[in-house]
Amino acid sequence: MSQARIMDGTALARRIVEETAEKAADLTARTxxxxxxxxxxxxxxxxxxxxxxxxxxxxxxxxxxxxxxxxxxxxxxxxxxxxxxxxxxxxxxxxxxxxxxxxxxxxxxxxxxxxxPEKDVDGVTFASFATMSFGLPGFVSCTPGGIMRLLDEYGVDPAGRRAVVVGRSAILGKPAGMLLLARDATVTYCHSRTADLSAAVREADIVVAAVGRARLIRGQDIKPGAVVVDAGYNAGNVGDVDFDSAVERASLITPVPGGVGPMTIATLLEQTVDAAARQLGV
Amino acid sequence: MSQARIMDGTALARRIVEETAEKAADLTARTxxxxxxxxxxxxxxxxxxxxxxxxxxxxxxxxxxxxxxxxxxxxxxxxxxxxxxxxxxxxxxxxxxxxxxxxxxxxxxxxxxxxxPEKDVDGVTFASFATMSFGLPGFVSCTPGGIMRLLDEYGVDPAGRRAVVVGRSAILGKPAGMLLLARDATVTYCHSRTADLSAAVREADIVVAAVGRARLIRGQDIKPGAVVVDAGYNAGNVGDVDFDSAVERASLITPVPGGVGPMTIATLLEQTVDAAARQLGV
CATH class of the missing domain: 3.40.50.10860 (Leucine Dehydrogenase, chain A, domain 1)
Known part of the structure; x- marks a missing residue:
């Protein structure tokens, strides 16, 4: 089996920040x-x-x-x-x-x-969680929003595919699942009480690891050809996915660091400029 | 295989309404x-x-x-x-x-x-959805709240079990899944874009059908011994589950009518009295 293609969050984040800087400059000039x-x-x-x-x-x-x-x-x-x-x-x-x-x-x-909620560019309020969940306009939690952008960038359409989100925190796992559901994925939430995590992850066409446990998810749990997004960041620059074994099974995978991480700040900056544009009536 | 035990929503709802009436009378007398x-x-x-x-x-x-x-x-x-x-x-x-x-x-x-949100006894606001999702105190959407009460009444602990929610509406499917997740179930959301609904439902220890399509879910899709909750209510008093075939496989099942339906109003009444008690400072 060939190795997975790397989803380069650093490069995508850089492009988003450049575009955001242009929008910010334009907004400043106009207003x-x-x-x-x-x-x-x-x-x-x-x-x-x-x-x-x-x-x-x-x-x-x-x-x-x-x-x-x-x-x-x-x-x-x-x-x-x-x-x-x-x-x-x-x-x-x-x-x-x-x-x-x-x-x-x-x-x-x-x-x-x-x-x-109009200034919630980090996506932490009840209102932002609900608009994410109901597919309504609003700000997204930055890391889940960054994950969706990465999937889009690499041509991954979640519609009709099985997505498994490991972790259920209020600002990462839960909203990530809701954003995937809003894009028509069949979404499963796994967590510390899940009885057979390996079995659940093996069903996934898209895995989002967001639990904060180093190398919890191993290559043997990855369905061949799956898309693996690692939002974990643990001591020693280690993600929630065992990269070396997962890269042999996945079709696309994010590295740690350089995958999801850079997307978080890029999303924050982008949403700040969007918020300013709305508030300044541009 | 023996037939499933019936979860009697009519009887449980009657008891909740009686208790609620006592609380309402007590509150009225005191305040x-x-x-x-x-x-x-x-x-x-x-x-x-x-x-x-x-x-x-x-x-x-x-x-x-x-x-x-x-x-x-x-x-x-x-x-x-x-x-x-x-x-x-x-x-x-x-x-x-x-x-x-x-x-x-x-x-x-x-x-x-x-x-x-203090008066949202029907559980329809963003704030109520978020408190349900984060396991925080607040009012629940009435039908999902009623479903959880039925599960409790019949001794079904969702923790660590696989729950599959079919349907993702804002006031039924989505909050039902979030309430199950808050109770530590491993939750999967299925919907019209799910590629293989039968396969997903067959994984479920707990099935919540909340999609509004008559008899969409058949007995052959029910894992033997699963708990089946039918929140559908379609023309001709028909649920989303084909009762006659599902009752042969499930361990517990709600009928339609007389299962989830009566629980909805009971939850509404109960939450109204709870809201009054809080607002009246009792």
Whole structure:
């Protein structure tokens, strides 16, 4: 069996970011206002600080302003909700990214719901989840949205095919399944309580691994010719799929890193510019 | 093979309604206020008129007041949204039921979203869909909620079992799958574009038929010993499952009528009294 073709997320993300930068420049020229993403961080978790800084850098390179709101670690849910409501109402802010996790003392759901859906460019609100689920216009969760773009780029039409999503988190597994269902795939959700994961994955024409367990899915579980999307990112730059064995069975596969990862930020930037265009009436 | 045991929705619904009536009487005695369900109907579609009247009758028998708002067929989306916002803000109304379908000139989603989630006792808002999907507290769509109650009543624990939901409507198939997933089933959504429905259904330990096609699912597709829930209701009192052949293979099965159907109104009444209790601070 020949090796799978690699789905190159780095290259596709680069192209999306370039197109987004052109749209941002055009929007700025036409309206005198640059798109603006507010980034909100509670506390000083080093990984979160790094992520937010990376997103700000990417914004700058794409001609998107970013406004950073750093809140102390002791911020209450009520204070955070107040900040997010202000940003939701602020006409100078077009998109809001609330970096998470935020720590156990914060009611994350209350915080997310304080983001107006019009600025929910990270796709974390109830409204965004529902519009994804019902195939309605709205913002998508960035990683699932990036996965769908990768599938489109490589000519994978989910309609009528069996898709198996391993993982059911609110911002990754669940919306990824809903986006695949909206595109007419027959979708199965697997998770830690699934009795026979291997058997379920073997049915899949499209596998989305989104569970955060290193090399959980092995080549022997991949149906020959299946499309394998690895959204896992575990210690040591390792995905949820055992790449070396899966690449021998799949027809298309994402590497880790360089597959799904770069698509997440690209989707965030693209949605920020889309949000700005809508809010600026262009 | 012996015949399946019948899941008697009529009997369970009767018990839930009796318990709900007791709760409603207790609430009325303690607060001086009876629970109140607002029913909103646009136009005079005979089936919808009948459904609403039936719900009002059931409310009355359970000690729940109902306030009926009849809007003319020509009502615009904006007018309907205005009415629903008023009812959402009205402290004398604890639950809101918007009878649907409402006709092609109404933006149904805009109308549903005008119902405050605190009064969404029919489980039709984005917020209710999301809370169902994320396993959070909130109101459930009545038919899927009724299905889960039936499974509980008959000792069916979905955890770790394969559940196949046939149908993906916003108020039936999609939330039914999400409720099963929240209870740790491995959930597959099938629909009109599913390539091999029989093969998918044969994997199921629990089948939920929610597609509205008479006798689509036949006994030969039922895994021996599976639990079969038929949420279909088609012309001639026929479900989506061919009962006579499925009853020979299943371990538990809902009849049509008398299975899922009665559970829907029972769930509506129960959620109305729960909403009233919360709003009255009891």
């Amino acid at each position: 005198g206002t640059a798109p603006c993403l507010a980034t909100v961080l509670v506390g000083e978790d080093p990984a979160s600080v790094t992520y937010v800084r990376m997103k700000q850098n990417r914004c700058r390179k794409a001609g998107i302003e970013s406004r950073h709101v750093a809140l102390p670690a002791g911020t209450t849910t009520g204070e955070l909700v107040g900040t997010l409501r202000e940003l939701s109402a602020d006409p100078g802010v077009h998109g809001i990214l609330l970096q998470h996790p935020m720590g156990p003392h914060i009611d994350e759901r209350a915080a997310f719901e304080a983001i107006t | 001086g206020t009876a629970p109140c369900l607002a029913t909103v109907l646009v136009g005079e579609d005979p089936a919808s008129v009948t459904y609403v009247r039936m719900k009002q009758n059931r409310c009355r028998k359970a000690g729940i007041e109902s306030r009926h708002v009849a809007l003319p067929a020509g009502t615009t989306t904006g007018e309907l949204v205005g009415t629903l916002r008023e009812l959402s803000a009205d402290p004398g109304v604890h639950g809101i039921l918007l009878q649907h379908p409402m006709g092609p000139h109404i933006d149904e989603r805009a109308a549903f979203e005008a119902i405050t």
